[in-house]
Amino acid sequence: MTRITRRTSHRDDDDAQEGGRREARKQRTRRALLDAALELMQGEQSFNSISLREVARNAGVVPTAFYRHFRDMDELGLALVEEALRALRQMMREARNAPLPASHLINRSVNTYIGYVRANREYFQFLAKERFGGSRALRLAIRQGTALFISELATDLARFPMANRFSTEELQMMSAMVVNIMLSATELLLDLPQDD
DSSP states (O other): OOOOOOOOOHHHHHHHHHHHHHHHHHHHHHHHHHHHHHHHTSSSOOGGGSOHHHHHHHHTSOHHHHTTTOSSHHHHHHHHHHHHHHHHHHHHHHHHTSSOOHHHHHHHHHHHHHHHHHHTHHHHHHHHHHTTSSOHHHHHHHHHHHHHHHHHHHHHHTTSGGGGGSOHHHHHHHHHHHHHHHHHHHHHHHHSOTTO
16 A cells, blocks of 8 residues: 655745744744843842843843743743753752762762852852742742752662661751752852852
């Protein structure tokens, strides 16, 4: 039995190319809005102190273009939180899953974290400001991201033989202390000159 295949016309090819270009433009504009918000917060400004109009102007788009990408400023902020934490979670997972002795694993995890913070300073300045900042939605998202880190660390710690003597609650508590110490250290790291 012969199968009939539909040949694409030049018009279909042109439409597909145009759709691809449109999607690429849309992604560039979205990225420009995210980057503009981060740039505006590099000084003393917090997320709540910047306006949609400032973000749009800094991104080089009209304010109405903002709404093609985000419902409101909180949605843009949530996208920044997700973007920062998603990549960090993946890198930390890879660092912890390396077949290394426990002492090397801890050093590797800390070095991975510090390297990521330094490479993505603007995201962590944003997270540090907004962790206790004005937007409830952002505070909750950061808190949920932190809770996920704590849970993943507790699960990883449970794999070590020495962890057998600790309950799940104790591992969660130790993980919470480690993560919160690292968050405090992050704020100190951000206060150092960039070349230190």
